[in-house]
Amino acid sequence: MSVVASRLLCARDLVQASTCGDQPWSSQRQESDTLTAQDSEFTCLSEVDLFADLSSEEKDSLHERVPERRFRRGELVFSQEEPVSALFVLQEGRVRIFRVAEDGKAFTLAILEPGAVFGEMLLVGQQMYDNYAEALEDSVVCQLSVSDVEQHLLTDPRIAVRIARLLGGQAARLEERLTDLALRPLAARVAKTLLTRNEPTTARSLGARLGQRPAIRITHEQLAGLLGATREATSKVLSEFAAQGLIRQVRGRITLLDHQRLNAIARTTA
Amino acid sequence: MSVVASRLLCARDLVQASTCGDQPWSSQRQESDTLTAQDSEFTCLSEVDLFADLSSEEKDSLHERVPERRFRRGELVFSQEEPVSALFVLQEGRVRIFRVAEDGKAFTLAILEPGAVFGEMLLVGQQMYDNYAEALEDSVVCQLSVSDVEQHLLTDPRIAVRIARLLGGQAARLEERLTDLALRPLAARVAKTLLTRNEPTTARSLGARLGQRPAIRITHEQLAGLLGATREATSKVLSEFAAQGLIRQVRGRITLLDHQRLNAIARTTA
DNA sequence: TCAAGTCTGCAATCCAGGACACATACGTTC
């Protein structure tokens, strides 16, 4: 049992990544183009249901004190050397939360899309986390400082409930993944992950909301890290899926063709 | 990769279990005897830090409306047929939370000791859980009904924060287990689990607090279920540990002898 | 337009644990 090697090194020395060149969301854009043009411009706080209960004045006032930070692909948003000191909202780009074992192997806890909140453990005082967060592409995050959090969030009962809900949902999903990892073969986990990844969970997958499911943007390696499997094994499963017409693959993105059968595979046990 | 078979059947038809005969906590008793004699008599609410912020009057008032329920060893506290409809506090006995896959294999999410709160997902509205809860021995639980919860807990900001903390801690532990399952060999997981099980986490492991660590009360099979491994594989690891003088085993209980080396093994990766 | 890095495919080999099949021992019961 083990996992993708993606040594930390990879994550580190990628401080080049041109700011121009690649438009990370380019393809998504193509597909959801007809929608609102400003869907990559949201204010950190709107659209994030953690703050849904705040009036717009409150949001504005909070928003003013929220610095925005940019990370280039490969950069670490936080790590052990630079522990979580704020609550983050991913505004643009994609971020991977992961852990690294002593031997360098990594396991991915989550791959976040815009609208996601992370660093939430800060909220509940749990600090002992050796989690890392890496920008998978050039990203923009807003960070609420600890004091912001304490003043505006923990004191507000409406938000406290939202936080509880957030963490509850998280725990639920973790329980699910844990039992899947324990009880299901790789193929099932692959299928399941693809299916959930395909759902519009985050705040702004506008295109998706219209049934216009875009391709899932993920590489075999990223998927493997999320599954606790090797890239090779994951690739094999995906190839088989493709051969059976369940999915279509194009370098870095996967389109689901047969939800039905994928679902069946996801429920597989032995 | 897979797991203990303990078909659900086992959990069901155990409706005999003598009420007299065995005193579940008998051995613990022996070891913490010198302490307070009423440590198995706590009021559901005191000692449970979820309610720590309530005044004793509040606790009393709440306590009156809290029915106590007894379950015999093997009985299900909740299941899919009888979904979670309340928030439970384990007062006496031990309860196992688990899930069952389509093929009958089970994975144990937690084994709870007195003072533990469960059914917490109810708190955050998440309902889609196919979790089961089974009494591992004759047990007593208090149950707060949904309306109790809504009136007294969700509305109270102090408690909302406690809930968030509870769920946060849970998520943290799940993340840990998930990455361990993905990255560490069985032996490491066994060692780690033993070590954490040995810590006094729950509200009342009074004996333990004095460094007087009692034996861990768990069978190989239960441990295996918790680890996502087979009973056989788990047994083998434990035998090796015993042979190396790391632990001592007596039918149904395990005593740790060499925390040092166990810790080293727990950090093992390949 | 070329070189370097990234992503995916493929195959051979290895091995931790799973699946089974028993055997023994302990404890509970009557």
Added chain:
DNA sequence: GAACGTATGTGTCCTGGATTGCAGACTTGA
């Protein structure tokens, strides 16, 4: 104290994935 159920010890065989090594296709930056 006989008998059954539960807990543990072992052994064999078998397989899903891990490991390793490499090759071809795409992308991207300069």
